[in-house]
Amino acid sequence: MSGRILVVDDIDANVRLLKAKLEVEYFDVITADNGPDAIALARKAIPDLILLDVMMPGMDGYEVCRKLKDDPRTRHIPVVMVTALDQQENRVEGLQSGADDFLAKPIDDVALFARVRSLLRLKIVMDELRQREASGRALGAINDLLPDAAQEDTPARIMILEDDEHQGQRLSEKLGGDYIHVLTCDPREASERLRTERFDLFIVNLAARGFDGLRLCARIRSDEKGRLMPILALVNGDNRERTVRALDIGVNDILPRPVDKNELVARVHTQLKQKKYVDTLRQSLDASFEMSITDQLTGLHNRRFMKARLDDALARAARGIEPASVMIADVDFFKPVNDTYGHDAGDRVLQELAVRLKANMRAIDVVCRYGGEEFVVVMPGSDDIAALQAAERLRIAVAAEPFALGQNQRSIDITISAGVAQIRAGEDNEAALKRADHALYRAKQDGRNRVVMDEQSIAKTASGQ
Ligand SMILES: [Mg+2]
Known part of the structure; x- marks a missing residue:
């Protein structure tokens, strides 16, 4: 195990002794002989561990430790206090100032390396978590709220x-x-x-x-x-x-x-x-992670997640494990809803539609907002007949009850059109979606508020294959 260790001690001989011991074990060692320098170096070099002498003129080890632990840039660095006085009160004071551990002088090598290894192992785990969290923040997926x-x-x-x-x-x-x-x-x-x-x-x-x-x-x-x-x-x-x-x-x-x-x-x-x-x-x-696969407006899965699940379904269909189908549903005349009642009203319609989608699909179906007023459902285990029935059930559930545009506001009738296609072995997810989309287009052409099955699926069903 390697790592960068900051050794802090006001006595030069102590620094050199510790440095030599640690370098034999291939640690990268940096040093400071007083508190303020140690803090500045810790901020600049971000060591993996700090070995900190307690008794130093000017700023003592406790104060250095408190300052390091108060600073978000250095808070996560483990600090081991090195104390000549192996007294209970000193240990407690050190722990209260935020130290992670203690070593008594003269330092026992075996104890030193056991502590160092243990703290570095923990730090590796922590760094990994911190790094992933930081990239989540950078991507805007994590915020303080x-x-x-x-x-x-x-x-x-x-x-x-x-x-x-x-x-x-x-x-x-x-x-x-x-x-x-x-x-x-x-x-x-x-x-x-x-x-x-x-x-x-x-x-x-x-x-x-x-x-x-x-x-x-x-x-x-x-x-x-x-x-x-x-x-x-x-x-x-x-x-x-x-x-x-x-x-x-x-x-x-x-x-x-x-x-x-x-x-x-x-x-x-x-x-x-x-x-x-x-x-x-x-x-x-x-x-x-949850946010990265979720559509914020409706709470349904987003397009990215849907594609991954569709790929799974395609792979299973290709290997003949089980059939799978995909449905694309689209709100009829959605633009006039936005134009007439405003975008908030439009959002309410999409949210309510998401609720009805969830209620009418099985738990294993992957229900996603594809974008705008378009929704995709991946149906593992369903052939096109089962998918058509599910889509029809949904269509009826949407048309049966008007949609409220908000509390104490009017309700309006909403309908959807949907296209359904059974996934075929060997095609990619674009091809499957395209066939479903084509069927959706025909549903719109034929007068909306209806479900249409992909032509190739119909041909297959008719010929009894
Ligand atoms: Mg000292």
């Missing part, structure tokens, strides 16, 4: 797996807070519930005698659903080997036992904050 469920104040759900109930209770009491705690001593129950319910954090005692916590963590990580589940592991303070193994397996954070209440609270807080951020990114990605 999107619903942001992660901002909602639902209490975090935390699963605690401890050796015995008494220990679990004590941990839960120390943790306190506005969280929902689910306590268990059964590793099978824990992994089952983690798989099937929503949890924001999993706290597991790796020193437990009753179960193999490391194995459980490894299994959670290898499962698709547990890949991003934050895990905080409790390890006996002196068990360095287990700490390193846990980090290598993909545990997010380690808390030494005996558990200090403040450190527990601070580390849990850090993990939950991180989880919230990941959830926000993923939700806006989901929303941008």
Whole structure:
């Protein structure tokens, strides 16, 4: 694993020692010997990780960390505080200033590289999400007005797996807070519930005698659903080997036992904050994906999505798996609606038509707004006779009830014309749409408010092929 690491320490010998160690492992190392320089360099070079000395003249490590975490440009960079004073208060203060972890001087190489690898792995996942989100924004598919469920104040759900109930209770009491705690001593129950319910954090005692916590963590990580589940592991303070193994397996954070209440609270807080951020990114990605395949006015699928689904249907038809048909429907005399009642009224008609389309098509049919007042339905599994019946059902449903032009406004009669074609093996989606479109043209020619089947489909039906 490689990456760019910023080393910050006011003592030159410390900087050189860390730099040498990291370069042996092929990390790209940049350095600073004071707080302001470190912040400027972090903004400019955007390292993957920062190793930050706590005790520095002028601006100390806590302040540097707070400034980095307050700045959107550097907020996502993991910070490991390097402290000579391995005191509980310093650790808590560091965590509260936003540090992701701690290392005590003199730095133990094994612990150093385990931490670095663990934080870099997490950062790779985060960078990927951030990048996809940024491109979504650039494409205009994501904006700040999107619903942001992660901002909602639902209490975090935390699963605690401890050796015995008494220990679990004590941990839960120390943790306190506005969280929902689910306590268990059964590793099978824990992994089952983690798989099937929503949890924001999993706290597991790796020193437990009753179960193999490391194995459980490894299994959670290898499962698709547990890949991003934050895990905080409790390890006996002196068990360095287990700490390193846990980090290598993909545990997010380690808390030494005996558990200090403040450190527990601070580390849990850090993990939950991180989880919230990941959830926000993923939700806006989901929303941008949804938007990219949705027609904004009607909520139906858009043309891009329809083409992809039509290609699927064509491929299945070509392989003889199942027939498929396509329908193009168009609102009769739509322009006069806009001209007479205004575009808002026209939009209402299209929205209502979308509702009737959805109501009259099957769940597996792909209903799309093709553009303007034109709609396309891809009907997997339907031959032309079934498609014709479906189109006729829709035509009747549209003509049967007038369309309201808005609340307390008048209603008008609307009709549609539709063309239907069964997809033929070997043709592309343009050809299939063209045949349906040609049938639609004939429906218009023949007087509108009617459904016409593609001529070639009719020929096939007539000859009984
Ligand atoms: Mg110092």
